Amino acid sequence: MTASHHQAETRGDDAPFVSRTCPPWCVAAHGVQDGEEDWIHSSEPVMVTGMSARACMSIDPDTGAVDGPYVLLGESELTMDETRALGASLIELAGLDPVPGRDLG
Numbered sequence: 001m002t003a004s005h006h007q008a009e010t011r012g013d014d015a016p017f018v019s020r021t022c023p024p025w026c027v028a029a030h031g032v033q034d035g036e037e038d039w040i041h042s043s044e045p046v047m048v049t050g051m052s053a054r055a056c057m058s059i060d061p062d063t064g065a066v067d068g069p070y071v072l073l074g075e076s077e078l079t080m081d082e083t084r085a086l087g088a089s090l091i092e093l094a095g096l097d098p099v100p101g102r103d104l105g
């Protein structure tokens with residue numbers, strides 16, 4: 001079982017709800033930075049043609065407000081939908097038929 005985003009159920013204990021809960025893919029070291037920087041959950045980076053891509057999301061420890069997840073690719077910030085579309089496009093390119101079948105004329 002992985003800790004999921006469904007952390008909404010209220011428990012009787014006095015833990016400050018979602019604040020210290022990471023998404024299952026988070027590899028960020030928390031507690032070393034102050035404020036908002038420390039709320040950012042970050043995945044293991046994936047190298048894409050010299051750029052790093054990684055998933056990020058932030059969870060406000062006080063309000064539980066969630067921003068993301070989104071994917072940082074180089075300087076760009078992609079939504080999950082945009083990332084899926086990009087991945088699908090790449091897979092489509094990789095799946096092009098390598099067999100010449102068209103007459104060059």
Ligand SMILES: [Zn+2]
Binds near residue numbers: 023041
């Ligand atoms: Zn985290």
